[in-house]
Every structure is written in structure tokens, then in C-alpha cells.
Amino acid sequence: MALLLGFILGSLFTGTAMDLDPQGCGTNSVGFDYSTLTKTNNKRIVGGNIVTPHSFPWMVALKYRGVFQCGGSLLKGSSNKWYILTGAHCLHGAVVSDLEVVLGAHDLSKNEASSETIAIKQTMNHPSFNPITLEYDTGLMELAVPPQIQRPEINFGCVAANKPSSGTICYVIGWGTTSVESAPSDMLQVVDKPIMSQQTCEGIYGTDFRNSSMLCAGYPQGGKDSCKLDSGGPLMCYHNSRMEIIGTVSWGFGCAEPNSPAVYSSTVSARQWIDKTINA
Known part of the structure; x- marks a missing residue:
């Protein structure tokens, strides 16, 4: 494969x-x-x-046990819920408590003032996801807390x-x-x-x-x-x-x-x- x-x-x-x-x-605040x-x-x-x-500004870095592993995109849900769109294979077999995302980042080698790290409440993979064929390789993560969307560096x-x-x-x-x-x-x-x-x-x-x-x-x-x-x-x-x-x-x-x-x-x-x- x-x-x-x-x-x-x-x-x-x-x-x-x-x-x-x-x-x-899908827009930015930096012109x-x-x-x-x-x-x-x-x-x-x-x-x-x-x-x-x-x-x-919707781009996020997904970390597994503190190590960068995948990218993702911030999406706005209903009732002040926020989600990260990513690959289902990035989440397959992972324990939720081991996952976190960094929003508002540009340079991952630095502790940027613009960025914030948020834990994950739950993960969901598309019901037709096949980890062997990678059909419907689409996953979602619900954030544990809302992001600081008022920051110019973060948008959905x-x-x-x-x-x-x-x-x-x-x-x-x-x-x-x-x-x-x-x-x-x-x-x-x-x-x-x-x-x-x-x-x-x-x-x-x-x-x-x-x-x-x-x-x-x-x-x-x-x-x-x-x-x-x-x-x-x-x-x-x-x-x-x-x-x-x-x-x-x-x-x-x-x-x-x-x-x-x-x-x-x-x-x-x-x-x-x-x-x-x-x-x-």
C-alpha cells in the first residue's frame, strides 16, 4: 500500500x-x-x-504525546463547539488524552505568543473509513475548550x-x-x-x-x-x-x-x- x-x-x-x-x-486578518x-x-x-x-489562520499542528504528527484545520460547529478537520489515519488507534493541537502557530520551533495549545475532548472518524485502503480518510476532533478566536492569528x-x-x-x-x-x-x-x-x-x-x-x-x-x-x-x-x-x-x-x-x-x-x- x-x-x-x-x-x-x-x-x-x-x-x-x-x-x-x-x-x-477561509479568510485572514494579516492582509x-x-x-x-x-x-x-x-x-x-x-x-x-x-x-x-x-x-x-485555520491551520493547526496536531501533536501526539507532545510530538508533531499531522496537520489539521479549525472548523466552527454549533453551540460554541469547535472541531479540527484532519486525516482519519492521524487519529486511528490514538488515545484522546495523548492528543493536543496548536493553533495560531507559524514557526513550530518557537514558543510563539500568537499560539495556543488545546486538549482534545473526543475524536471521530468517518464511519466508512478503511485504515487499509484509506477510503474516507476524514477525521474530526472536538476541542476541549473554545479557541481564542478573537486573536488575529486564529480563524476557522x-x-x-x-x-x-x-x-x-x-x-x-x-x-x-x-x-x-x-x-x-x-x-x-x-x-x-x-x-x-x-x-x-x-x-x-x-x-x-x-x-x-x-x-x-x-x-x-x-x-x-x-x-x-x-x-x-x-x-x-x-x-x-x-x-x-x-x-x-x-x-x-x-x-x-x-x-x-x-x-x-x-x-x-x-x-x-x-x-x-x-x-x-
Whole structure:
């Protein structure tokens, strides 16, 4: 089976849905213009750039027993409940008391005044998650206490209602390794990636690619990709003057290899479950 990208013990869009589309989601308070991302000279995630600090304020670092393991995204639920969207494989087999998330972070090597660490109340994986095939590799964590959302460094994300068309340039962020053999990045990085058609993904991965719950993105020549420890982090597309999450980093063969695009768990496919869970 594929190499997991993070280890724990292991027309663009149409339609709206307000429960996963709260006012102010997918934006930042540091004045960063997401529309400029495709104009940057992307150089190392693999092949990416260090982001403008706090320009993706829903991004969180998931720690297992105090050690960084996966990424995730802050979502706003009902009744002042708050959740982290991540990969189900990041949570599979983990004890809740061993998990915590860091919000408002940029440089994980520092104890930043902008960041806060919050314990997890409970975890939930998609009911169709298969830890062997990684179908429906979508998980949620309910925070034990509300985050300090009034801080400019912390905001909640949006979950897209529809998958973009193939060829659309989207973005993935993370603190993961910048090559298969390297150490993780201290500072959050971003990389641009075109969405591939489902037919192309199936042609590359065969039966490992489960069309109903997965999507893939990348350049045929490689060079830009998510990698180890980026798991659970968001794949996002710019739409309606904000970023909208369309997937979470799930698996791939190597990192940034030619004709080996990273595979993401589709949050569009899991959207009904996400909505029902965080708004229960």
C-alpha cells in the first residue's frame, strides 16, 4: 500500500451550504491576498514557499504525546463547539488524552505568543473509513475548550460544497518534510498544485485509488508535493475571495516524484458527515 504522508503510530464551484460556510471563514486578518499565490515564484512542503505568517489562520499542528504528527484545520460547529478537520489515519488507534493541537502557530520551533495549545475532548472518524485502503480518510476532533478566536492569528476554515474542475490550481499547506529524507519544516509552507481528473488518478494508481472518496493533485513532472507529516492538512482552492477546503492530505508514493501525485481524502465526499457531526 502507499506511503502515508504523516505518521501516528503510523467553472470552479457551485452551490452553498451555510452550516459549513459560516461568515468570515477561509479568510485572514494579516492582509494577505490569496489571489497573488499563483503569481509567486514557488521554490520548498516539497517545492513550496514559507507562507506569510498567519495567512492561513485555520491551520493547526496536531501533536501526539507532545510530538508533531499531522496537520489539521479549525472548523466552527454549533453551540460554541469547535472541531479540527484532519486525516482519519492521524487519529486511528490514538488515545484522546495523548492528543493536543496548536493553533495560531507559524514557526513550530518557537514558543510563539500568537499560539495556543488545546486538549482534545473526543475524536471521530468517518464511519466508512478503511485504515487499509484509506477510503474516507476524514477525521474530526472536538476541542476541549473554545479557541481564542478573537486573536488575529486564529480563524476557522470553510469546507467547499463542490470539487473544482481538473486543471484548477489549488494549494496545500503544512510543516512536513521538504523531501523524503529531510526533517520537517519549522515554518509553515504552501505549494500550488493542479487538480487532476479522476480518470487520470485511476490510470496512475489503479484500484488503490477509490474514486468515491479520493482526489489527487500534482504536476506530471513532479517537483511540488505534500510529504511526510503533512497528513491531515488542507488542500484548498481560492473561490469567492477566500480559501475553501476540498480535501485533506492522505497518501502517496514518495514525495514529488514524476507521475505520482499526492492523494487527498475528499472533504466534498465527506461533507454531509462533517456537517452532521459538527452541527449535531
